[in-house]
Amino acid sequence: MRYDAIIIGGSYAGLSAAMQLARAGRAICVVDSNTPRNRFAAASHGFFGQDGAAPRAMIAQAREKLLAYPNVHFVGGSAQYANPEPDGFSVDLGMGETLRGSKLVLAFGVIDDLPEIPGLAQKWGKSVLHCPYCHGYEFKGQRLGVLNAMEKSVHQALMIPDWGPTTFFLNGGAMPDEETLEKLARREVSMEPAKIAALEGTETELTGVRFEDGRVVALDALFTASRTRMASPIAEQLGCAFDDGMLGPVLRTDAMKMTTVPGVYAAGDIARGMHNATFASADGVMAGTGLHQALIFEPLAA
Ligand SMILES: Cc1cc2nc3c(=O)[nH]c(=O)nc-3n(C[C@H](O)[C@H](O)[C@H](O)COP(=O)(O)OP(=O)(O)OC[C@H]3O[C@@H](n4cnc5c(N)ncnc54)[C@H](O)[C@@H]3O)c2cc1C
Numbered sequence: 408m409r410y411d412a413i414i415i416g417g418s419y420a421g422l423s424a425a426m427q428l429a430r431a432g433r434a435i436c437v438v439d440s441n442t443p444r445n446r447f448a449a450a451s452h453g454f455f456g457q458d459g460a461a462p463r464a465m466i467a468q469a470r471e472k473l474l475a476y477p478n479v480h481f482v483g484g485s486a487q488y489a490n491p492e493p494d495g496f497s498v499d500l501g502m503g504e505t506l507r508g509s510k511l512v513l514a515f516g517v518i519d520d521l522p523e524i525p526g527l528a529q530k531w532g533k534s535v536l537h538c539p540y541c542h543g544y545e546f547k548g549q550r551l552g553v554l555n556a557m558e559k560s561v562h563q564a565l566m567i568p569d570w571g572p573t574t575f576f577l578n579g580g581a582m583p584d585e586e587t588l589e590k591l592a593r594r595e596v597s598m599e600p601a602k603i604a605a606l607e608g609t610e611t612e613l614t615g616v617r618f619e620d621g622r623v624v625a626l627d628a629l630f631t632a633s634r635t636r637m638a639s640p641i642a643e644q645l646g647c648a649f650d651d652g653m654l655g656p657v658l659r660t661d662a663m664k665m666t667t668v669p670g671v672y673a674a675g676d677i678a679r680g681m682h683n684a685t686f687a688s689a690d691g692v693m694a695g696t697g698l699h700q701a702l703i704f705e706p707l708a709a
Contacts, residue, residue, distance in 0.1 A: 410436045410508035415486045418443040419684045420675025421514030422469045423691025429476040431699045440485040447532030454684045489641045513673040519633035526606035534613035543570040549627035555580045568594045652680040663697025
């Protein structure tokens with residue numbers, strides 16, 4: 408069977424793109440390996456009508472609604488390669504299985520490369536957090552920290568006092584300049600310059616930060632930025648252009664979320680600098696409608 412569109416990644420972005428195409432009656436196939444980026448958190452926050460829902464349950468519900476459309480096919484698994492063909496694209500699923508379609512939506516998300524501090528990775532999404540809008544409210548008024556992980560960390564340190572008393576952990580990094588120190592002081596952020604040895608607590612719960620000099624500071628939640636990278640090499644294989652984002656590479660797209668390769672659309676964390684489920688879903692809607700209109704208007708212009 409030949410599809411109008413193949414969607415690689417079936418989470419917030421991919422399923423949102425798929426829904427627009429499904430409702431336009433187009434034949435689509437969604438391929439998904441079921442590892443949404445926020446799977447480490449027990450609850451997702453801030454998404455319209457779904458605040459507090461478990462990430463995988465939320466996605467399963469969206470998938471179920473999508474699969475009620477008879478023109479939608481779903482493949483569980485991982486797409487390995489995508490190749491341009493004279494009349495569209497082929498997507499190799501491995502084991503000799505190949506899908507063919509006119510256009511592609513890339514929505515395979517990013518992977519977080521976390522700071523290498525013992526005890527940190529296990530607490531990711533539970534008490535080590537990337538975003539105060541997503542998980543700050545649950546720790547409101549508690550002892551909060553920000554890890555100096557990149558240049559932008561100071562921006563996070565200036566924000567977090569809205570959620571609770573904040574310490575900025577320089578972790579052996581350079582002391583900020585006078586102007587920044589003055590801003591941190593105005594926001595009543597405490598500074599801890601020492602190098603961190605490990606995070607203390609249970610597997611998922613943070614109780615404190617232990618320094619190389621042996622001291623321990625009590626803490627309930629630590630915010631940190633991660634470096635991000637593409638979860639799949641497929642965009643690179645296709646020759647799509649990237650830009651440097653704040654956290655990692657970002658796929659360059661136009662206003663309708665088409666990449667620099669005609670017929671290949673991209674949505675979600677891979678195609679924007681600021682990440683959350685709502686933005687990813689909105690991008691997916693844009694990609695789905697843009698792709699659908701290209702299916703109509705490109706042949707008319709030929
Ligand atoms: C710990 C944590 C907690 C978060 N909490 C929140 C929150 O509370 N609220 C909020 O709004 N945002 C939250 N976010 C951000 C949110 O998770 C992302 O912005 C969102 O998941 C991006 O959606 P996406 O569809 O672009 O990618 P993802 O949700 O990451 O989905 C990508 C999908 O593509 C699949 N995939 C990857 N490669 C392939 C392949 N080759 N073939 C087939 N499928 C593939 C994956 O398995 C996955 O299912 C959180 C992020 C983190 C890290």
